[in-house]
Amino acid sequence: MRAIEATGEIDKKGVLRLDGPLSLREKKVKVIILMSEEDEEIEEKRWLSAMTSNPAFDFLHQEQENQYSLQDGEPFHD
Structure with a gap:
């Protein structure tokens, strides 16, 4: 799989709009x-x-x- 970078916006309807056309045609x-x-x-x-x-x-x-309680295991500190 190859990657192409493009920029754009997502409009109020949730549709992605690119800032410009791509050189690709008829591709999924x-x-x-x-x-x-x-x-x-x-x-x-x-x-x-x-x-x-x-x-x-x-x-x-x-x-x-609800299998576990606060007494199960040990505390995790990140």
């Missing part, structure tokens, strides 16, 4: 979006909010998922 591509750190904090908050309200994660609230 995979896009990785890199943002500045200030946007990163906002996105992390949105992701955490979505994760906590997404029904796909409801199973984590089930009693059998």
